[in-house]
Amino acid sequence: MTKSSRRRALAVVSAASVALAALAGCSSSNSGGGSGGSGPITLTEMDYYGSAPQNSQIQGVLTQCGNQAGVKVVHQEAPRAQLVPKLLQDAAARTLPDLILVDNPDLQQLATTGGLVSLSANGLTTTGLYPSIVSAGQYQGQTYGIAPGVNDLALYYNKGLFTAAKLTPPTTWAQLTADAKALTSGSRKGIAFSAAATEEGSFQFEPFLWSAGADLKTLASPQAVQALTLWQTLVSGGYASKSVVNWTQSDVEAQFQAGNAAMMVNGPWQLPLLNAAKGLNFGVVSIPVPAAGQPSVSPLGGEVWAVGHTNSAEEAKAVAVVKCLLTPSMSSEWSKDAGYIPSDQASAAALAASDPQLAPFIAEVGTAKARTAELGANYPKVSTALWTAIQQALAGGTSAQAALSQAQSQASGS
Incomplete structure (x- = not known):
């Protein structure tokens, strides 16, 4: 996630249009000189x-690696929903920022523009x-983005x-369903997950899709239908709230922490919040699979660093910063x-x-x-077609087969 939700929850803000306008001229400015100054x-x-804590965290590692590379790094941000459209526009105009941090599924789309520097061609190992x-x-055999750290579910x-x-x-889907049913009582549901009409919805569904043996090229396969039917069963049976179609991953965490859900699907970024909650005793295991012995296949979440084409001096320094971020010590700090x-x-x-809490995620x-x-x-x-199908199946009363068949048609453009 994609994707973490605590960042994505900030995607829509009242001042988004003002923020985007303010950022329009910020790419690759070189107040200190670069190729044109002293x-x-x-x-x-x-x-x-x-958020302020996230800005502080990212500025901390950027300052350290900037110092090593002999440069100053100015941190800027755009609303989540507007970042990629802006970067695509900047790529077309060859005015990309020197350093870019994007959700990993967006990297290849940016690479197709030709606006990114090949990191592998510049010595990144x-x-x-x-x-x-x-x-x-x-993208096309070259490394254009790299993540110092990642997440999964x-x-x-x-x-x-x-x-x-x-x-x-639970370790299997049958056990998951039975446990969710047994633990549902009054206002408490057995399980919570995000089925939102965003990348978070796709991200949270993909472990079930892939663990069933399905793939994203054939959304209407029997295995994909089996996975979506599981989610339908959990919601229609009342073991998961109907509100999952509106919940972000942060909302899911809040439901779990408040005792409104006995289980939840979520990522490691939620651990600090949960560990700080008084009286909450929780554990973490791999996401259940259709049958015992099968591997649990999670989507790879988190962001990648990329370098925009600017001029040779700035590009070389930006690549040096990325190399620094990727060292074991900086990767661990990040x-x-x-x-x-x-x-x-x-x-x-x-x-x-x-750290036993992180062990399932790392596995x-x-x-x-x-x-x-x-x-x-x-x-x-x-992904858009997939999360649309999830919404139709869970909130629109459409069968899993019909929803995914429509998604397949939408994805293929037919």
């Missing part, structure tokens, strides 16, 4: 982080990183409720600040051994799939 180079960086993470940043469960009901965390998992496999393994990174792996730059279009 002072030190100033690099511009753009992302969709919107991805040795030791998870292959799926490297894949998420590639797992199943949180309320230990107290499970103990009282004499249940163990991941700690963001609630992510280091992209370096050795660092992630060490973290899994020391799933090994089998996680980049959302663009099957579709490349066409992923956003298919």
Whole structure:
């Protein structure tokens, strides 16, 4: 996620149009000189982080790596929903920022413009990183984006409720359904997840889609229908709230923390909030699969760093900053600040051994799939068709088969 939701929740703000206008001329400005001045180079960086703590976190690592590269990095932001359209416009005009941080499924779309610098052609090494993470940043055999840290999804469960009901965390869909039913009582639902009409909805559904053996190229396959039918059963049976079609992942976390859901699907970025909640005793396990013994396949979430074409001096310095961000020490610091998992496999393994809460997430990174792996730059279009189908099935009364068949037609343009 894609995607974390605490950032995506900031996508629509009342001052969005003003903010975008203010950012229109900010790309690749070089107040310090660069190729045309005598002072030190100033690099511009753009992302969709919107809160003060996130700004502080990103500025901290950028300052450290900027100092190593001998540059000043100016952090700027755009509303989540407007970032990619703006960057595509800037790419066409060759006015991209020097450094860009985007949700990993958006990377290939930007790379098609020719406005990004090939990191692999400029000496970036991805040795030791998870292959799926490297894949998420590639386009036509070149690496154009890279993530210091990533996230995925797992199943949180309320230990107290499970103990009282004499249940163990589910590992299969049948157990998940049975546990959700048994734990539904009064205003408390058995499970919560995000089925919103955004990338968050697709992101949360993809573990079920892929674990069933389906793929994004054939949305109406029997395996995909089986996965969406599971979600329909949970909602129609009353084991999950009908409001899931409106919930972000932050909303899901709030429901779980308040005791309104016994289980939830969510990412590791929620751990600091949950650990700070008084009296909440929870555990984390891999997302259940159709049958015992099958791997749980989660989508790879998080953002990638990319470098915009500007001039040779700025590009070289921007690439140096990205290389610094990817070092094991900086990757670990980035991941700690963001609630992510280091992209370096050795660092992630060490973290899994020391932090049991993160262990399920780290285990799933090994089998996680980049959302663009099957579709490349066409992923956003298919994701839109998928979340539309989810909405139709859960809120519109459409059968899973009919909703996904329509999605297949929408995705293929027929």
